């Protein structure tokens with residue numbers, strides 16, 4: 001009896017660990033695998049550069065990338081996201097981690113979006129933010145006002161957002177993400193600005209509004225503040 005319940009426990013544990021293995025970036029099979037961005041080989045992630053050709057700079061990202069405020073005045077939504085992920089930091093390949101700096105102008109918004117492959121841990125560097133995430137259906141909102149030094153976590157693949165509450169000064173945050181390549185789906189852009197556009201018959205039904213409102217939304221320029 002005891003051994004069969006142990007077996008059950010083992011099976012449950014195995015099921016749990018194999019689920020995690022597919023739900024998050026895979027574990028590395030070597031100390032590091034600096035991405036060789038020029039390789040024509042296609043794998044899940046990027047192939048490794050020859051380890052003998054790897055240098056300290058492969059594990060380094062200059063302060064100019066993430067260590068200073070970005071211009072938020074050109075963005076329609078008043079924010080600017082700077083990513084440090086495997087695309088511009090090949091040393092992160094296979095390591096399951098990346099960073100983003102978010103700058104907000106006065107009342108600037110990092111609009112509702114999803115990272116399909118990462119949980120995000122946000123630390124406020126400067127200012128006061130209203131932020132939150134919405135769960136899977138039936139869509140509970142967990143929101144909060146946070147200030148400098150506070151930390152908030154957005155669980156993987158949940159729709160989330162932040163807004164600078166100050167009318168007169170900028171804010172900034174630094175986020176760690178649990179994937180080398182978290183991906184971004186900006187909700188408004190994906191729904192109204194896809195290429196080509198989704199049929200307005202579909203969106204008029206989905207949003208329960210007249211088609212001309214959808215047509216107007218679809219004719220706008222959907223700029224992205226985050227790639």
Ligand SMILES: *[C@@H]1O[C@H](CO)[C@@H](O)[C@H](O)[C@H]1NC(C)=O
Pocket residue numbers: 069070071072073074075079080081224225
């Ligand atoms: C973000 O800031 C950089 C540098 O400050 C600027 O070149 C870029 O245009 C800005 N992006 C947006 C979307 O405003």
